Amino acid sequence: METSWSLHVLSEILSAFSTEDPDNLRNVLNRVAESVDAEVAAIICNRSINWCIGLSEEDQQLLLEELNNHPSDINIRSGTLRTCWAPMGPRNQLFVGRLGERFDLEERSLLRAMARSIELSMKMLTAVSSERSARKNALFQATHDALTGLPNRRMVLDRLQATIDHLSADDSLLTAVLFIDIDRFKWINDAHGHSAGDQLLIHVSHILKQAVRHDDLVGRLSGDEFIVITRTSHQDDASQLASRIIEAIRQPLKVAGSELSHTVSIGISFAHVGDSPSTLLENADMAMYQAKALGRGRHSSFHSTMRLQAQQRLSLEEALGNAVQNGENKTFLQPIFRLTDETLSGFEALLRWQHPQLGLLMPDTFLEQAEDSGLIQEIDMCVFASACAAIAGWQQIPGLSDLRLSSNLSARSLSDPRVKGRIKEILEATGINPTSVYLEITETTLVEDNESTVATINALRDLDLRLAIDDFGTGYSSLLYLKRFPVGVLKIDRSFVSGLGSNSEDEVIATTIISLAKALELEVVAEGVENKHQLDRMRELGCDYGQGYWFGRPITIEATDVAIIEPLRQSPLSLNPLNP
Structure with a gap:
């Protein structure tokens, strides 16, 4: 075999390599086999056949079994293969076999040269593939989310x-x-x-x-x-x-x-x-x-109108953050009266925002922003602290030692494991009687029953606090939750109270809630009592307490002290500031 012909074949072999297509090594093997009129060619890496032509899977297994012996002949189903084993580094090799004459020295020399060339080309292919894979991975990481694998x-x-x-x-x-x-x-x-x-x-x-x-x-x-x-x-x-x-x-x-x-x-x-x-x-x-x-x-x-609403919402949220820092969130109190004799029982603490430009804002105008931004937790504690301080002071007045406080606790605050510590600090700092404190939560919050909320409620039980379920009857009522947790009060939603005398369904719901509360030894507060008819009907149904415009609108702590508490200081025997 002439040297020039051998170099030409070697050049053809190397030109068959493609860094774009790793599977093109199969084309390389075809060129190798054609150059020496062989029927079989294989590249063996780490005792595994990576690429092969001319052998069935069964014959490939036979080849691997003979790997250590490097026999000159191997019998396959189609006949006897004359073999040539050419090293490609310490663990890899090129195998060529043909049915016919043995390989002469020139052919074996050419195949060894091919093996070394293939070895170098494979190393280059590996390096190029690694570089491309690294670039591909870097591009993927730059354009995809690490957690979900989705486009970023x-x-x-x-x-x-x-x-x-x-x-x-x-x-x-x-x-x-x-x-x-x-x-x-x-x-x-x-x-x-x-x-x-x-x-x-x-x-x-x-x-x-x-x-x-x-x-x-x-x-x-x-x-x-x-x-x-x-x-x-x-x-x-x-x-x-x-x-x-x-x-x-x-x-x-x-x-x-x-x-x-x-x-x-x-x-x-x-x-x-x-x-x-x-x-x-x-x-x-x-x-x-x-x-x-x-x-x-x-x-x-x-x-298109949503853009203006979004701008207003953003402005409101920014202003709300400043309101918390500047003390613009105010605590208002609304009195709660015992219905049997219309004597003062306590107060519900309510939130108002004294906006520097817009004036006094009701919670429904900013509560969603407070919840979404996480500010509601700080607001809850500010309202609770100021209300506790006021009630604790009034409990020192003769005849008012049993004065109660109901204060709203948002679902977000209730799910915060730190809330118990903050409430405990406020109770100790103000000196209020814990048994007179009711934390109002919504019925839906109670039924959500996540682990953190359950843990917080049980921790509040340890502080001798009780729960008041606000807007009862509008959510997902469950006797299980009423018995499982330290619930002391059910509050009938104002929507049912307003329909008394005109809506039979509202009357049925109110009656059912009161009957349920009595059976479970819970107290009932009717919200939104605005006229004497509603007062009388709630009293007839056996409701324990009422609050609403009939008794008094929510006013500041200072105004409450002047309008409601001061008359009781002067006349402690009369706990009914409406009828002294």
Whole structure:
């Protein structure tokens, strides 16, 4: 075999290598076999056949069994193979076999040269592949979320930009952006830990990928915010997709032995020519907040008026943060009277915001922002502390030692394990009698029954505090919870009190609540008593206490001291400031 011919063959072998396609090593083996008229060629790495031509799986196994012996002949089903073994480094080798004449010295020399060349080329291929894999991994990490593996904000924005660029070219389909936010996600983290929160995020990402089509994009923007970009023929299709996602995510998830109940709120926006990706996301985000305002676990589509509402909401939230620092949150007290003789029993502490520009604001105008921002916990404690201090002082007046205080505790505060310590500090600092303190929580909060809330309620029991269930009858009533926790008072929602005498259903509900309370040895407070008819009817039904405009509107602590407490200081034998 002439040397020039051998070099030509070697050159052909090396040219068959491709760094673009690792499987092209099979083409290399074909060239090797053709160069010496062989039927079989294989590359063996670490006692495994990585690439092979001309051998069945059964014959390949036979070849591996003979690996240590390097026999000159191997019998396979089609005949006897004349073999050549050429080393490719310490653990790898090139194997060539043909049915016919043995390999001469020139051919063996050529095959050894080929083996060394293949070894060098494979090393280069490995290095190139590693570099490309590293670049690919770096690009993936830069464009995907580490926890869920979903495209991140950067990739979402790029995809949105590409979609917007093609809007004018194809106007047969609408591009919808669904902004998905897990409701009260911080509560889940606080109550169950960040590990549970991560499991929920992964769970939601799986549901989203299952809910969309193959060419839709699912991404995670940050925290508990996800995005879906979909192309659709009608706007209703996007709404139907949002409904399916909400329903799928609503199903309870078991985490660390506990069932996690959770919902998502979804905002929908549609792309138009000239929009920017950030505008689309902002629009969908505003629509999502509208869905939350409607009660969470819902979806809403963007319209232009939402932008003004969002600006107002942001301004309000910023001002609320300043209000907490500047002491603009004020404690108002509304009296509670015993119905049998209309004597003063105690007060409910209520929140008001003395806004420097807008004046006195009621809680329903800012409570949602307080809850979403986490400021509600600090506000709860401020109201509680000032009310405790006032009531504790009034309890020193002869005849008022049993004066009660009811103070609202938000679900977010109740799920905070630190709340017991803060309440204990306030009780000790003010000297109020703990047995006269009732913490008002909503019925829904009680039934949610997450681990942190249960632990807090049991801790409050240790402080001799009791619960008052606010707005009873409007949530998910359960006798189990009324007996399980230290509940002392049920408060009949004002909506049932206002219907007395005109709505038979309201009368039935009020009667049932009072009967239930009596059976469970609980006291009942009727909210929203505004006229004598409601007072008389509540008294006839056996209701214990009442509060409402008939007895007095909520006023500041200072005004309460002047209007209600001062007459009792002067005439301690009369506890009825309405009828001294």
